[in-house]
Amino acid sequence: GQNIDQPTEMTATEGAIVQINCTYQTSGFNGLFWYQQHAGEAPTFLSYNVLDGLEEKGRFSSFLSRSKGYSYLLLKELQMKDSASYLCAVMDSNYQLIWGAGTKLIIKP
Amino acid sequence: GAVVSQHPSRVICKSGTSVKIECRSLDFQATTMFWYRQFPKKSLMLMATSNEGSKATYEQGVEKDKFLINHASLTLSTLTVTSAHPEDSSFYICSARDLLGGSTDTQYFGPGTRLTVL
Numbered sequence: 001g002q003n004i005d006q007p008t009e010m011t012a013t014e015g016a017i018v019q020i021n022c023t024y025q026t027s028g029f030n031g032l033f034w035y036q037q038h039a040g041e042a043p044t045f046l047s048y049n050v051l052d053g054l055e056e057k058g059r060f061s062s063f064l065s066r067s068k069g070y071s072y073l074l075l076k077e078l079q080m081k082d083s084a085s086y087l088c089a090v091m092d093s094n095y096q097l098i099w100g101a102g103t104k105l106i107i108k109p
Numbered sequence: 110g111a112v113v114s115q116h117p118s119r120v121i122c123k124s125g126t127s128v129k130i131e132c133r134s135l136d137f138q139a140t141t142m143f144w145y146r147q148f149p150k151k152s153l154m155l156m157a158t159s160n161e162g163s164k165a166t167y168e169q170g171v172e173k174d175k176f177l178i179n180h181a182s183l184t185l186s187t188l189t190v191t192s193a194h195p196e197d198s199s200f201y202i203c204s205a206r207d208l209l210g211g212s213t214d215t216q217y218f219g220p221g222t223r224l225t226v227l
Contacts, residue, residue: 043153043218099153
């Protein structure tokens, strides 16, 4: 079966760095996405990785290792507004998104 | 980035009525749109994939006669919840696939529609 695993909840301190991991097992791979979702809102696109390595976008970076079926989202200089759920999703061979359950990130002052 | 709109953002209706939700891609053409449903504290659940000019493909367990999907143009897909019941109350989100120069195949999400059935 297809499976995406990510931690249910993480807590970090304002100004610090946090890494959210995602492991996957899917039928085929056409890219991995990270989305941010604030409570009551639709997810917003953060990043897309299809090749191995690190993609950096400001305070957010995303890493992919296809051989390990592993990705992480790195958030630096955490701000209170970063408190949200972070969804990992993999596009399978049929170009359908397989979603993880999301990681709820709690930022403390 | 690409913009996807949904209308209405919130709707409250009586049990037994039908509700139509529109999903529009504002600055790109979307041959494929997706409809999701999200329950509280749970991940998105794909309901159906909508391809322009053809019938939607429904996920297992989703009643196609209850959730009618129409994708009549490259910028508009509609989801009609027929004979709505309180258990249909949920957050419905659409997304549209935007092929960006062939290098990225990204889904952009609409803001969502919160449906409450009394």
